[in-house]
């Protein structure tokens with residue numbers, strides 16, 4: 001994507017910004033590689049839950065652990081380390097900081113935030129520094145969503161995949177984000193504290209120990225959904241509004257998929273029961289004869305396919321025997337499921353089908369590719385799972401999550 005002339009100028013100016021003591025902040029262009037951004041996007045799109053504000057979705061590390069996807073923490077580790085090193089170097093506080101929170105956060109149409117500092121609540125006073133890494137790009141992936149500082153330079157940031165902004169969380173860096181008008185704006189957000197009692201690593205290591213220590217590596221990579229309300233997106237989250245949709249289902253739906261649950265799944269079922277049932281993928285009138293352990297498993301594989309693209313996967317031949325035409329009874333069941341998982345027609349499409357999902361829809365539409373992705377996804381998660389099992393003893397020993405270099 002090409003930036004307009006004005007945008008290009010702002011980017012050049014921002015990268016030359018010097019540290020202003022009244023407004024301690026840094027902008028670092030292209031700090032993350034596009035591959036890193038894409039991997040984190042895959043994790044978010046296949047794991048996100050409702051966020052802390054309306055029209056916001058989040059994926060926290062503790063959520064990944066709780067949903068049997070601890071291994072998906074591995075890609076975050078080198079990135080967290082590099083961000084922390086850079087922050088400490090820039091603000092001259094080496095070995096003084098702890099990561100207080102790490103999360104993938106996406107904003108969809110309607111989300112915005114007015115002028116604020118990131119420590120502006122009594123329960124946020126432990127936040128000393130903020131780091132926002134942009135994982136996708138203004139006007140390519142979403143509309144609106146520009147970031148502004150109230151005073152000082154740079155005044156505005158045009159989110160671009162790979163760029164990072166770091167600032168003190170106090171009132172020297174009052175900022176806002178314009179309303180998102182289309183698409184989904186994705187960031188990796190970290191907060192840092194000088195207070196060791198807020199160290200996220202210690203909490204995560206304790207959770208990981210509970211989840212992984214007694215677990216066989218072979219069963220530890222299949223995702224398990226959290227409670228269904230965490231995936232229920234409604235018009236007005238505060239009022240416990242029932243009109244809305246299941247996020248996992250909607251993320252498949254905007255890519256052109258439906259799901260079929262072969263086990264007895266009449267409309268009397270609760271959404272929470274449906275989430276743990278084996279599912280099959282449907283497209284149009286076609287059903288793929290491949291069972292996924294639950295909807296999260298199907299979602300991870302489809303988004304893995306979107307991430308890798310069909311070119312990088314070894315295609316499975318002889319697909320014909322794996323794709324069958326839907327029967328009328330199956331079609332009826334699918335529409336019953338759809339009305340349970342989405343009870344407001346165009347709402348999910350409005351929230352999720354941004355500018356890039358059309359593009360993704362094209363890329364992620366080939367049964368041979370999906371079947372290839374089933375196997376490639378399994379290789380990927382097994383590799384990560386092995387790494388986390390090897391690293392955890394070191395993390396426990398040092399009470400810190402870091403990239404322990406282990407020989408193969």
Ligand SMILES: O=C(O)CCC(=O)C(=O)O
Nearest residue numbers: 113118132147175177187
């Ligand atoms: O995503 C951004 O650019 C900043 C978000 C923000 O200000 C916040 O979450 O406090």
Ligand SMILES: [Fe+2]
Nearest residue numbers: 116117118175
């Ligand atoms: Fe903020």
